[in-house]
Amino acid sequence: MAELEADKKKEAVCVTGANGFIGSWLVRTLVEHGYTTIHASIFPGSDASHLFSLPGAAAADIVVYEADLLDAEAVARAVEGCTGVFHVASPCSLEDPKDPEKELLMPAVEGTKNVLEAARRFQKWYPVSKTLAEKAAWEFAGKHGIDVVAIHPATCLGELLQPRLNASCAVLQQLLEGSTETQEYHWLGAVHVKDVAKAQVLLFETPAASGRYLCTDGIYQFADFAERVSKLFPEFPVHRFIGETQPGMMACKDAAKRLIDLGLVFTPVEDAVKDAVESLKAKGFLEQGKKQS
Numbered sequence: 001m002a003e004l005e006a007d008k009k010k011e012a013v014c015v016t017g018a019n020g021f022i023g024s025w026l027v028r029t030l031v032e033h034g035y036t037t038i039h040a041s042i043f044p045g046s047d048a049s050h051l052f053s054l055p056g057a058a059a060a061d062i063v064v065y066e067a068d069l070l071d072a073e074a075v076a077r078a079v080e081g082c083t084g085v086f087h088v089a090s091p092c093s094l095e096d097p098k099d100p101e102k103e104l105l106m107p108a109v110e111g112t113k114n115v116l117e118a119a120r121r122f123q124k125w126y127p128v129s130k131t132l133a134e135k136a137a138w139e140f141a142g143k144h145g146i147d148v149v150a151i152h153p154a155t156c157l158g159e160l161l162q163p164r165l166n167a168s169c170a171v172l173q174q175l176l177e178g179s180t181e182t183q184e185y186h187w188l189g190a191v192h193v194k195d196v197a198k199a200q201v202l203l204f205e206t207p208a209a210s211g212r213y214l215c216t217d218g219i220y221q222f223a224d225f226a227e228r229v230s231k232l233f234p235e236f237p238v239h240r241f242i243g244e245t246q247p248g249m250m251a252c253k254d255a256a257k258r259l260i261d262l263g264l265v266f267t268p269v270e271d272a273v274k275d276a277v278e279s280l281k282a283k284g285f286l287e288q289g290k291k292q293s
């Protein structure tokens with residue numbers, strides 16, 4: 001069994017969106033778990049240099065592939081030779097898109113289909129972590145018999161390994177700066193990004209894994225989260241919300257029971273917030289807060 005596991009980790013795996021927030025943590029986690037060859041698929045022209053500075057990266061073979069998800073052949077080149085594909089690339093922004101179909105739907109849905117087609121061509125395991133693309137993934141998997149696992153992470157927080165600010169950490173940044181946005185349609189809960197990466201690898205290494213997995217350290221109102229953040233960082237002008245920010249949403253402590261039952265232990269949300277704030281400050285995205293008198 002140990003020999004089989006060791007052999008599996010010597011084979012290549014592909015990570016799409018490898019230089020993003022979740023993607024960077026996934027590459028780091030794969031390296032930490034002994035995977036020696038990683039195909040890092042990134043959007044053409046984007047920066048992936050930080051991946052080579054990750055802990056243990058020097059001992060691994062990280063190969064960067066520039067591939068627009070809408071370019072099927074480029075995607076296929078990134079996937080070729082891999083035993084599994086972790087598809088975590090998907091457009092995500094707090095700003096309203098000028099052209100939703102071009103900026104969001106096409107990359108998410110058609111991009112997912114291209115990754116799935118490449119996985120089908122090379123008969124690979126495939127997890128999809130973006131809800132926008134999930135329907136297309138299940139339809140494609142049912143038609144072609146691909147092993148798909150869907151992971152639904154809540155708002156991901158933690159240390160930024162990448163140089164740019166990502167959308168989920170921007171939610172925390174804006175909250176600390178006094179934003180009154182309730183995140184009504186975007187909030188479910190929060191999870192440390194390293195737990196999302198660990199969940200991906202855990203499911204990849206669990207042959208019986210199938211279906212959908214919610215990845216969050218509980219479900220609760222954004223108002224409750226803001227209250228926690230305010231107590232952790234009283235020097236920042238965090239807005240205190242009154243009433244429900246997510247009308248009708250019920251709290252659930254063990255929302256990720258399927259992952260918990262597989263042995264995943266979630267990092268406390270408070271630690272995820274602290275790691276994110278420290279990183280936001282270090283990278284210049286957040287100044288030391290001062291409450292308005």
